[in-house]
Amino acid sequence: MEEIDFYLDHSQEMMDKAVSHCNSELAKIRAGKAMPNMLDGITVEYYGASTPLQQVASVTTPDARTLSIKPWEKKMIPEIEKAIINSNLGFNPQNDGELIRINIPPLTEERRISLVKQAKSETENGKISVRNVRKEVMDSLKKLLKDGASEDAIKGAEEEVQKITDLHTKKLDDLLELKEKDIMTL
Template sequence: MDIEELISEAQINMESTVEYLEEAFARIRAGKANPKILDGIMVEYYGAQTPLTQVSTVTVPDARSIMITPWEKKIIKDIEKAIIDSPLGIMPENNGEVIRIGIPPLTEERRKDLVKQIKQEAEEAKISIRNARRDAIDAIKKSIKTDNTPEDVAKDAEDRVQKVHDKFIKKVDDIFAEKEKEVMTV
């Protein structure tokens, strides 16, 4: 594997880590209605576990509520049960046609817990990015011995990997700061 491929692979790994972090943050409820909080919810549909978004339309009519319109009225009870059984901790309201989920404002204690949770997620992302850097640098050092890569070329490649690492660590810090601000805003 040549040096450019190693750097490119490290960058791809770091990008996927940041994408995963953004998805994880999107699922964290920050006091505003966000349909992404329902992404992990699976509904029993014709004997198979199906994502909620594949059996209904999810809309946000206002900042404090989410409306779920099932494509088939007969599965409304299954959707309601899936939401109740989920870790969201929110009670849905079913009127026979649609399900409404009221998003209650977060308490100060809950906000602090959420900040701890997002800080943990961000730290795990940074660890993953550091691991990608370490793997790339180890592969570059190995290429000096196995592929007879000149040491100055390897040193330049290590510097480039470090710059890519720094860019993604900063990106994680920025995403964390933005989410923290969103969670702490009343």
């Protein structure tokens, strides 16, 4: 049935989005190496508008422990510095008048364990989103059954939704495993 296919496609799409979102959240958790995406989410006041840092400066990693931020306009340096300090990421920016450098300190064992917990929490949020999509689609399929859809077709669709759910849960577990390995590697 067309409606069943719609719900299956919808569940696949929404669960893909949940995994993708979880992946982007895990990418923000730093594993001791300098990465430009560590500064994603930082906004800077730029001509009265709150603007993402990447739109007012280039962020590069000259080495594994340093982030370098070169603003397009020199007058933005104090604004960028203030935004980084206020971001609560625990970075201490150093300004040399041309660009801003951030040294990423090596992670302590305690901090690594804390980051793994944070990664597990993000992954669990992803799993909750996947389960919510499954519940929503299963409810819609039950409605179709009440509206006269074939019981066999609904049963097959429910099994397919469960397979899609299991697949996405496995993807989330794999993401967590990779991130955990990344964080705990010295």
